[in-house]
Amino acid sequence: MMGSKSPFNSVARRSTVWVAWVVALLLAVLVSLATGEQSRRMLFDEWQRLAPRAVSANSVRVVLIDGESISLVGPWPWSRYYLARLTEDINRHGPKVMAFDALFPEADRAKPELFAKLYPELSEAAASEVTGLPSMDELFGRVIGQAPMVIARAGVSDGIRNPDALAVDATVTGNLPKRIDSWPAAIAAIPELEDAALGHGLVNGQPDPDGVVRAVPLIASVAGKPMPGLALELARLSTDQQDLRVSPQSVRLGDREIPVDARGRMHFRFGSFPNDNIVSAAQVLGGKTGPEFFRNKIVIIGLAAEGTSDIVATPLAAENFGVVVQAQAVDSILGGHWLARPSWAGASEWGLAAALAVLALFAAWGGKGPRTVLAIVLFAVPLASWLAFDRLALMLDAARPLSVGGAALGGVIIGLFADSRRERERLRAALVLEQVEAAKTEGELNAAREIQMSMVPARSDLAAIDPRLDADALLEPARSVGGDLYDLIRLDEDRVGFLIGDVTGKGVPAALFMAMSKALTSFVLHRESAGLSSAIASVNSELLRGGAGALSVTMIIGIIDLGTGKVVLICAGHEDPLTLSAGGKVETRQLEGGPPLGLVDYDYPVEFLSLAPGEMLILVTDGITEAQDPGGALYGRTKLIQQISHCAGNAGRMCEGLRDAVRTFEGGIEATDDLTVMALRYMGPSKP
The missing domain is CATH 3.60.40.10 (PPM-type phosphatase domain)
Structure with a gap:
């Protein structure tokens, strides 16, 4: 007797698959809610590694205070005299704008009055002449005032300067992102340097929970004041813009609409920063850089010596210099190499996950058609995510739909296997029973x-x-x-x-x-x-x-x-x-x-x-x-x-x-x- 052709001819079979599907789906949703952010980061890291951006950075130069520089001048922190010299040597070649990716919250240790105290054998006149000399901080401040210099700040919970006294050089308007990084105070440079600078930028670049830096802050808040990040301030000054228009999803700089996340950070495509655009501070102090190297360029000076703290992990490298990350961020702002995560991305990813889960259920009984569609979709989802990332600079997560849909498919397979095994055991038991009944005599064989x-x-x-x-x-x-x-x-x-x-x-x-x-x-x-x-x-x-x-x-x-x-x-x-x-x-x-x-x-x-x-x-x-x-x-x-x-x-x-x-x-x-x-x-x- 022939059985029914209907794929739903067995209530027991449907219930087994349904239960396995629901359990697997619920577990997958819970796991995705718990680990979705990290799996998304890991996916986009893979896309970054698969096709790193070809960084030209024609408008950005990096000066590294590296091991060679330490050997020449001495250990960090340097006397402000050498920093003033370094600034003068760069400014002599006409940079568009420059910045120190370092904080100067304390006065220089080499003070004239301290020098006079160290040598009591000086005559009173000589000592008076020495103490009357300007301090290295004053000297450095004068040099900064003559250069298009941006000084770094850092938001903290307990700052050493009154945040109300911190100037914001740009005109910032609009509504800030919902979860913008905020601090009640800031570490700023000493007044001699802070007040002389052309611009100021925050350098709070906190990594993600796994320790990897994937974005830089464009806008943050200190004591209720919106302040630009260092990369954005450099880009603003280099494009001669005064206004920054902020919305919960973007920061507008001139005609550039830069997408930001809920913390005010810009995600961007990483690449290998050209070695030809990096120079040691020792080379600059030694006069070994050509006159065109810095002309009309954005110059960022930062630490790269062994033992310094400005070492970060990026999607492409376990160790990279923070100043180089800032340089790539500036280049991304100017060149439009940022990444965007649309506001509809989360809903579409959950919707696709649900569609895959339902398709997996229908594939269990629907024959070749649904199975073919499911196979095509499972292949197309990561491909679409990659193409959106590479061609459209959009961060669309394929991990969530694949993990949820794949888990649902796994549940269906387990349910079908369990049902098939139970059915085979039933048939086997029936056959064995028949054999036992019939095999009582050799005549049966x-x-x-x-x-x-x-x-x-x-x-x-x-x-x-x-x-x-x-x-x-x-x-x-x-x-x-x-x-x-x-x-x-x-x-x-x-x-x-x-x-x-x-x-x-x-x-x-x-x-x-x-x-x-x-x-x-x-x-x-x-x-x-x-x-x-x-x-x-x-x-x-x-x-x-x-x-x-x-x-x-x-x-x-x-x-x-x-x-x-x-x-x-x-x-x-x-x-x-x-x-x-x-x-x-x-x-x-x-x-x-x-x-x-x-x-x-x-x-x-x-x-x-x-x-x-x-x-x-x-x-x-x-x-x-x-x-x-x-x-x-x-x-x-x-x-x-x-x-x-x-x-x-x-x-x-x-x-x-x-x-x-x-x-x-x-x-x-x-x-x-x-x-x-x-x-x-x-x-x-x-x-x-």
């Missing part, structure tokens, strides 16, 4: 053997099918009856159909399944007007309905045209056929094939070969190749090929020779599987 042998044609019938075909086959059942089968069927005047198969099972169930398989296949071969592919599809469909996956059968089914020698084949998980040419050459004909019949719905490929007159086609089951000797060694295909070459002659000699060789190899032990062989020798197109 004999009956199964009789069923099997009665379903295959006699050898004499094969030999008489057509004078143009020398055909023979033999089947020797094992004691447990393995379910082998074969058949040879005349279809019309010139065409003969043939098949050989092996049921994956033992005993009466295998024999009965073999009988059903053979009957179905022989029936559709007689009616194969729509083609061999359609015929095998019909057999597979009926076996799936009747067996529900409990048993399956490997099979080769084919048609030989005796007028031409051409053979059409379909292989369903069976041993590859072999041919023996008239000259004695043995060849394995490897077929693409597919899974055994009765397991899954599958589109089996039709394959072709051609037999020359005198050439023989040999088909076997695994009762030959997997036969064992007393030591457990397998007969295998190598011995099979060797034996075929020794059995040249007619089809009967081939079948009997292979059987005898296998029985000799087994050394008298009981066979564990049926042995079946079929030989078809094409005699040529002419009837004698």
Whole structure:
């Protein structure tokens, strides 16, 4: 009796899959809520590493206070005298704007009055002259006042300067982002330097929770005052802009609409900053930089010596200098290389995750269509995320939809597996019960053997099918009856159909399944007007309905045209056929094939070969190749090929020779599987 075609024919099956799907989906949503931010960061880090930005930074220069500079001047912090010299040497070449990516909250230690105290032997006049000299801070302040200099600040919880006294050089208007970084106070430079500077910028670049810097703050708040970050202040001054218009999603600088996150930070594409745009402070102090290196450029001076604290991790490198990150940020602002996360991104990602989860559920029962759509979407989601990142500078998270949708798919697979396993166990228990009931006598096995042998044609019938075909086959059942089968069927005047198969099972169930398989296949071969592919599809469909996956059968089914020698084949998980040419050459004909019949719905490929007159086609089951000797060694295909070459002659000699060789190899032990062989020798197109 055939079952219903409806994919929802089993309430129990649906409930198992539903429960597994819901549990997996809920767990995935909870995990995504807990780890979504980090997984998103990791995904975009991978995109950064996959295609780092080609940084030209033609308008930005970096001066590093590095190991060479420390060796020349001395340990950091330097006397303001050397910083003044460095500033003068750079300013001499006409930079557009420059900045120190360092804080100067304390006065210089080299004070004239301190020097006078260190040398009490100085005369009163000399000491008075020394103490009357300007301090290094005053000197540095004068140099800063003559240069287009931006001084750094840092927001803190307890600052050393009154935040109300901190000037904001830009005109900042608009509504600040919702979770903007805010501090009640700030660390600022001493007044001699702070008041002389052209601009001021915050350098609070806190990394993400995993310690990686992926963004720089463009706008922050100190004591309620909106203040620009160092990179934005440099970009503002270099473009001669006064106004900064802020919204919860962006900062507008002139005609540039720069997207920011809820903390007021700009995400941007990282790259490798050109070494040609970086110079050591020692080289500058030594006068070894050309006059054009700094002209009309943005210059950032920062620390890079071993042991300094301005070392950060970025998506591209575990260690990088903070000043270089600031330089890349300035270049990104001026060049438009920022990244944006649209306000609709989160909702669309959750929506896509839900769609994938639902699609995974429908794919369980919906056949090829939903499964194909699901596969395409699973491939397209990360591709779309990458293209949006690389081509549109948009940060759209593929990790959340894939993790949630993938977990839902995993739940569906687990549910189907559990249901299938339970069903197989039920069928197995039923079959075992039937076997126990029926196997009380040895006659039951004999009956199964009789069923099997009665379903295959006699050898004499094969030999008489057509004078143009020398055909023979033999089947020797094992004691447990393995379910082998074969058949040879005349279809019309010139065409003969043939098949050989092996049921994956033992005993009466295998024999009965073999009988059903053979009957179905022989029936559709007689009616194969729509083609061999359609015929095998019909057999597979009926076996799936009747067996529900409990048993399956490997099979080769084919048609030989005796007028031409051409053979059409379909292989369903069976041993590859072999041919023996008239000259004695043995060849394995490897077929693409597919899974055994009765397991899954599958589109089996039709394959072709051609037999020359005198050439023989040999088909076997695994009762030959997997036969064992007393030591457990397998007969295998190598011995099979060797034996075929020794059995040249007619089809009967081939079948009997292979059987005898296998029985000799087994050394008298009981066979564990049926042995079946079929030989078809094409005699040529002419009837004698």
